[in-house]
Every structure is written in C-alpha cells, then in structure tokens.
Amino acid sequence: MTAIFLITARDERSRARAGVVQTAHGAVRTPVFMPVGTRATVKSLTPDEVRDAGAEIILGNTYHLYLQPGHELIARHGGLHGFMRWDGPILTDSGGFQVFSLVYGGIADEIKGRRPAHPTAQRDMVKVTEDAVIFRSYLDGSRHVFTPERSIEVQHGLGADIIVNFDELPPFRAGYEYTHASMLRTHRWAERCLAAHRGRTPAHLPNPAQYLFGIVHGGVFPDLRRSSAEFIGNLGFDGLCIGGSLGGDKTQMYEVVDMTVPYLPDGLARHLLGVGDVDDLLEGVARGIDMFDCVSPTRLGRHGTAHVRDRDRRWKLHVGNAALRDDPGPLDASCTCYTCRNFSRAYLHYLLRAKELLGIRLLSLHNITFLLNLMADVRAALAEGRFAEVYEEWLGKPLGKDVTPEH
C-alpha cells in the first residue's frame, strides 16, 4: 500500500516531527491526540462538539463494539462513521487490550504496570492459545473466541480508517521469558492479520480503504523492544503502534519509547497507545511519537477533574474543591473552549456537587479541547522551528536533557 504518512517538519534538538496522515475520511495533522469513543461515542459529547473542539481523528474500541451492538449491525448502518455520525478519520484498536484487561478489576492497571494485579483478578477468565484468545464478555459472561483473522473481520465491519493487528497483552510483571514468548506469538499473529487484511477489506463493507497498523511489543526489555520494532516495522504495515506494557512509571515509559523508536522506520506514523497526560504527550512527541489516544480527558471529566495550565498542579484541578465554590473565573484563563467561554468555576463546582450531567459534559469538553489545543500548539511550534520553546514553557525544563536526538 502507498505511504499514508508525510513528514512536514522535524525538530533539530529531538526526535520530534510534524506530519500528515492521509485517510479516506480526511487528513490528520500530527502530532495528534485522538479522543477515545470507546463505545461509538466520545462519552457525553456529540460528534459535532468533538469536531468543534478540534479533533481530527477519534479512536473506537473493537472489543466493546464487537460485544455491543456488534460489528454486523454497525456495518449495516454505514460503519462506525455512519452509525455514530463522525465523518472524520477513525482508528479502531484490535480488541487485544480490553480482552485482557476487562476480565476483572485491576488487570488493566497491572498490564500497564501501575500496580500489582488485584488479588481477585482471574486471568484464567482469558485463555490464550497459539491460534486464539478465548474470553468471557464483561457484559454477560458469554464465551467468545478472537483470532487474528476474527479481529480483522470485526474491524472490517466497523470500517475505521486505521485498524490494528491483534495482540496479546502480557502483564508488566510477566518476566522476560513470558514477555518474549508472547511477543513472538504476537508477531505470528501480526503476519496472520496482514494476510487477512491485505487488499481485502470486502468491497460491500462501509470503508474499503482501511489502513492496517502493527503493534510493537517487548515489554520493558530493550532487546525485545528492538527486535519487535525491527520485525513489525518491516512487515509491511501502514503505520505502527507501541503497545504492551510501558513500564511501571513515567520514567520507565519514556525509556520504553527511547528503546523502541530508533529501530522503527522513519517513514511510518507511530502511535503510542493509551497515553494522554500533558507531560507524556510532550515527552512522547520529543521522542518521535506522532499519535496518541487516551480516555483520560473524558474520564477525568466524569470524576470532576479539569485540565488547567498549571504545572504545579500536574495540570489538573479538582473542580469539586471547596475553594472554587465562589470563584467567578473560568476553569482556565487561557482556554478557548465553550465551557471556559461561558461558565464560571463556581457554576461548574456547583454542577459537580449537585451531580448534574451538564457538569460532566462541560468538563469533558474542556479537557478534550485543552489537550487538542496543546497538540495544535506543538504542531505550530514544530512548523516554526520552536518546539524546544513550547516544551520548556509547559514542562519547565530544557528540551534535550533526557532526549537523544535522532540525527
């Protein structure tokens, strides 16, 4: 398949680059943050609001949509684009992460390395064989089998512009041996996904022009990451994701990126899966990442937290704090979103305390806009050769200290 990614600018002091990803539903300027519409909706927001907030691409979750309402139904209603009325680019993940993470509480955090598995977590609710993953639905406990071919078939039905190969998600603490074996299996699955997809999105389906991205694994082990980057990077995918365990903290995550990116082909877009903290976005861009996605802006919004331009608060403000009760100012004075243009902290504080749905909406919209504006600033800075300036402005430290430049 022809190249879908065009690099338009590079930073001289880091691996950061700007570019454009071309899809059947329009162009995506990178580096990009994509809001997550897990279940065919970016939670609490309309597609128009997401678009007006500046989103150029969103992510949908194959696992959830396969279980409810099902990819066949979505295909009958014009694919995800038609069903949820988002006419811009969409990326669907492979279902792998959720198959492994939604079994019982705690697994998701364990995979990501943030904490040990919950004692009641039953990983044996998921069975992995060479051929397939057998799992039970988080909705009703029903039994399902996902093979690489099935994941691609489901994603064909959903009709996203970018689809992703099916992978196994070994937990952070799986150790070298298991992580290695799992990576090799994911590599074999990657070949099966490519074979199942190449040039074959059935023409009767809503979006025959789907690109397939591959996922690099290898956990926190440098030799595995390099080997996976080289294998997946040269297999013929249209773009690449960095997946699997990204370590137990931010430092380790940046190390994982640093041990991976140098071995990826320069000409393919790189997506760091599930990352969306303000500092992680900037550090990711500096390390050569082009695409990010995360549920955090809407999840934070539902829990009453708003992004603010305040490094000392880690860019987060708990809007339910009593200090905001009588505050007539906007959430963030520098923000241009509908929420900040119209509503006071006092009103938002009140809505959250009163558990009014509008509070969740307004915070979700603000948080998404905030991250999208951050990425727009980053893109503008890259185009104008002043990425280091924006990086330092946000993070309060010079660029380059922790980042190895690529050239």
Added chain:
Amino acid sequence: MTAIFLITARDERSRARAGVVQTAHGAVRTPVFMPVGTRATVKSLTPDEVRDAGAEIILGNTYHLYLQPGHELIARHGGLHGFMRWDGPILTDSGGFQVFSLVYGGIADEIKGRRPAHPTAQRDMVKVTEDAVIFRSYLDGSRHVFTPERSIEVQHGLGADIIVNFDELPPFRAGYEYTHASMLRTHRWAERCLAAHRGRTPAHLPNPAQYLFGIVHGGVFPDLRRSSAEFIGNLGFDGLCIGGSLGGDKTQMYEVVDMTVPYLPDGLARHLLGVGDVDDLLEGVARGIDMFDCVSPTRLGRHGTAHVRDRDRRWKLHVGNAALRDDPGPLDASCTCYTCRNFSRAYLHYLLRAKELLGIRLLSLHNITFLLNLMADVRAALAEGRFAEVYEEWLGKPLGKDVTPEH
C-alpha cells in the same frame, strides 16, 4: 405594576388565546411550554441547546436552589441568569410544592392525586403553622423555616423575571375542610408575599424588574376554586398560576381548570403548574391556559422514552425496545431537532442500552424540541384562526365537545 401580558389572538370555539408576556429579559409568546431547569440546569443540556430548541422561558426551582448552592451565592454571580448563563426569561416557583413533596417518596404523587401516599411517607417532617413552614432538607436533613417573606427574599436573590407566591400544598385526599382552611392560609400568605414584594426587589440584586404571580388553590372543589380564583385574581398579582391538587386523573384535572379559568381576570397570564403531556397541553390551551411547565421531557429522556407524533402510543416511544435495534430511521420523521436530523433509532437504542450519557442528552433535547414545536404550531394556529384544526389533528377528536367557550 403595568400589565405585562398582551393578548394577540383568540380562538372562537374555545377559551384558547395567544399572547405575549413581556419581561426584563425579553418577550415570551404564549401559549408557551417552559422546560424546567430545577437546579440551574435543564438536565443534561446547555442553555444554548435549550434556546436553539426554541425555548423562550425556563423554570427554576426555588427550594432546590435555596438549599444548594444558596440564593446568596447565586445573587453574587448575577442571579440565575448569570450563574447558569441563560439570558432569556426565567420563572421560579415558590418552593412550596417541593417543601411538601420532597419529604419522602410518594408525597409528590399524592399531592397531585395520582396515588395514595406511600406508607412510609412522613408528612410530619414538614410542619405548617400560620406563620411558616418548617421542613428538613432532602439533602442533609438540616432544619429550615420558610415564611412567605422568606420565599420572596430567596426569589429576589435568584432574580427570575417571574416569581411566585409561597403556598401550602394540601394532599389530594385532604378533604374539603382541610383544603378550605389551607386555601385561606395560602390567601393570607399571598397578601404577605405581595406586601413583601411590591416595588421592593432590592436594587442591588441582579434583577430589580421581577413580576410576582399568585397561585390559585382550592383542590378539586368548585366553590373553593371559584373563591380562590376571584380572591387571588383580584389581589394585584402580575399573573396567575393554577396550583394545588389538580385531581386524580386527566379528566378531573380538566374539570379543575374548567372550574377555575372562568373566574380569573381575562387580562392576566395563566400558568398551569407542572403539566406537560401532549394532550394536557392542547386541552389546557383550549381551556384558556397560557403557560405550562413540566420536568417530563427531560425526565422521560433520562428514562429512555422519546416523544413521537403517534397518538396511539400516547406520543411516547420506549427507545430501548428491541424493535428499534436495527431501525435506520429518525425518532420522529416530522421532528426538526438535532437528534432527529443526525441520529438513527438504532444508534439511540444502542446508546440507551449501553447506558451512555449521550443517549440521555439526545433524547432530552428531542423531547424538549418536540413540545416546543407543538406549542409553536399551536401559536401559529391561533394566529391564523385554525386552532380547532390543530387540536383535532393531534387529539383525533373535534374541539369544543368538552370545552365550554368563554364568549
């Protein structure tokens, strides 16, 4: 105070009339339905959405706003208009209904006569004296005292364009004697409210141009309704509400309206409190009602019900019904709302089943638009002398059979 209500058209075959209510925040064309923003938000919707749906006035609930966040705080933030960013007309109720209805489950329905009080209902959580109502907060059980003067003071702080006198809400089954005594006390409170308000909204408060409406009581008893209509109607209020128990079913409610309206001064606007079913709106207009409010469109939306133009379904469709699972059509083919212009029944069905907030939003918006469009049709029909036509079109029966014309 000068007349705020101008009648612009009358129907020849019923008591229906069209008019305009002038307020400091703009004009309201009647007959009008006002969406309810109980707690400074029309649930799940932004003020812009409510305005774009066609709302010219909304209602806020004094009781809830007094308890949280408090009228002093709201006054500091520009009154309800500034706090919630609704720059059109607002009406606040007196707090009476909620003081009496929110004690324990079941009382609200009992007041309205829909069913007997719940056995665990403890009306003694509310104590009524000649001077005041002592009640406990539904939020934290704290003790509060509302006098007529206090209700007016709170409503001055909220700053609605139309405020309402404080009243006692005797239950449907209170009997003649109690209803009579309660009505007389509400009449004395009406005089105190007028005395507390007349020309006296303190100038430092957000909206010094507030109109005060009086509430007619008398339960289901013709002589009490007539006596209350004549007393309240001639006391000097700027407009009138029909409150208290409206009977045990729709027929009895229409009877209560019929036994009240003929004794009200023609020149004052008439608001039937808490009514919003499609047939009740049309029957109310035919009986001379100018203003309606009800939580039903947003409440139905939160429970997965959409208004549809289908008399056989009582204008209601349960969107969670399996029959809608694969339906590509809009909720209502005749509807012009954002939801119907953009989303399929299949998608809305899915959102509700998946318990996604967007489903609630889209249904609430549709339901509000549906009722506002109905009232716009009614107003146009009145202006063009064809109200009977619209009445029959919706209700499937000729106008006039059950309605006594006024002249």
